[in-house]
Amino acid sequence: MRLVFAGTPAVAIPSLDALADSGHEIAAVITRADAPLGRKRVLTPSPVAEAAAARGIPVIKANRLDETATAEIAALQPDLGVIVAYGGLVREPLLSTPRLGWINLHFSLLPRWRGASPVQRAVIAGDADTGAAVFQLVAELDAGAVFGSFSTPIPPDATSGSLLDALSHSGAELLLRVVDELAAGTATSIEQSGDVTLAPKLVIDDARIDWNAGATEVYNRLRGVTPEPGAFTVIGDARFKLLEVSPVDEQLTLELPNLPAGTIRAHDKKVLIGTATEPLELLRVQPAGKNPMNAIDWWRGVATTEVVAS
Template identity: 45%
Template sequence: MKVLFAGTPLNAARTLSSLHENGVEIVGVLTRVDAPIGRKKVLTPSPVAQTAESLGLPIIKANRVDPSVLEEIKLLGADLGVVVAFGAIFRTETLMALPKGWINLHYSLLPRWRGAAPVQHAILNGDATTGVSIFQLDEGMDTGPIHSIIPTEITPGETSGELLDRLTNLGISGLLEVIPRVAAGLAVTTPQDETAVATLASKLNRELAHINWNESAHQIEHLVCAMNPEPMAWTTLDGESFRVIAARALGAVDWAALEGTDFEAGSLVHSGNRVLVSCGHGSLLELKEVQPAGKQIMRASDWMRGIKSDQKVLFI
């Protein structure tokens, strides 16, 4: 069976490479157009485009499937489309263009966390489990019937980058089971669970990554993990942006035992070599890795050495 692969970011590129290595007949790749990267805004092919080129596969670059792109797709002669984070919703004419339609790999347990950032929202919400869903693509946003669901637990302290790596591996395994079933005409789908509450995983932005120190330390830990590696959780120190790369909640604290100290939310609390920040609901957050404005990522203890013990530090 001939497959057209559609995707853009690094996890999709890893999936493309693995499918190719495992003998899936990929006749072409659809990916988004080259995008400006870095401070110099150099136009750079997507990770999927770079992988497809290294594999010698035909490449179609487009941000949406218009009539001309649709004709290019049809000329490839694919039977099935496999979508992994392409970044656009396909219309009916595109969905009907391939004999066996399109299947989509999504990094959540649908219908939970439909949308652009399911991995980050699962961690941000404090979910204990997540997984991958492989479903038949329709015109809705991640609403099609399910081919396969593979659950997994979210490890405490796991970042979005780390979780996505694991989910990518699970997704590859799932696709290598589903694609042969589709090819053999043995695939069976089930509608998404209508009794489950569908949730939306909206796109991330810098404001969402801003730390609110009035929240509990556990909530802030979830935020720090969810925003790593992009866009990174941040706060403000002396009028400049200050990134928190890694942190751990310590939970409730007996404020009476620390009499005479200012525990305004966002205050730095000196405790030996540990860097603690007071948070809402009587909790403390231990900073592990930070990135002050204009500097490299460093251990929080190294950063704290430059702070005088009697100096008041307030993050806002």
């Protein structure tokens, strides 16, 4: 089939690669416009734009699929539109422009976690399983009939970043299978059923850790907001980034005296922080204005026996 592919972040590249290496033709890639990155705010193409350019695939850069973008896509006369984490809405008349409409690879077990941050929200919520689904794009958010899906356990130490990376590869295999079935005329779909939960985009406030929550809840949130927007707490008046944190073993918990929520102390060459239940261990941190470092190295430079984070 003749396809148009819409995607922006690196998580969409395995799907682009799978389709580009198949027997289908990608007439164009749609991605968001170059964005300023880094301290110098250098305008940088999206990961998908760079991947498409490396393959010689024409790229349409658009933050909104407006009349101009719709006209460009319609001129390509695609059989099918494919979306993986594009970051924008497809509305009529573009929704009906491809002969078979649009399909979307979504990283959740629909209808659970419809929205922009399904993997992050699943980790934060402490879900035991996640997965991916390929569904027919409709006007309502992530509500179309599902052509195929799979589920997988969420590893207890997985961050949203590591989980998304794994899902991007297995999801690409699912997506290609559905595209092949649509081309062959053998694809079938089922309507979504079950309770709907929403996964709105994470904002920076979602990444500030509340140490008054229990250790499990805190650890889930830390993993869910890693690497983006990036977990942090506040020490003094400065933001203190939490790059890697780990639960402590049960024996160490028994050895420790009560550690109040948000209180940081060192014990047996480990840097620990209190929660409403058992403490957690800080492994990698980044104080304001400094480079990432091992927590124990940061602690050696702290001229006190106790620090309180909030």
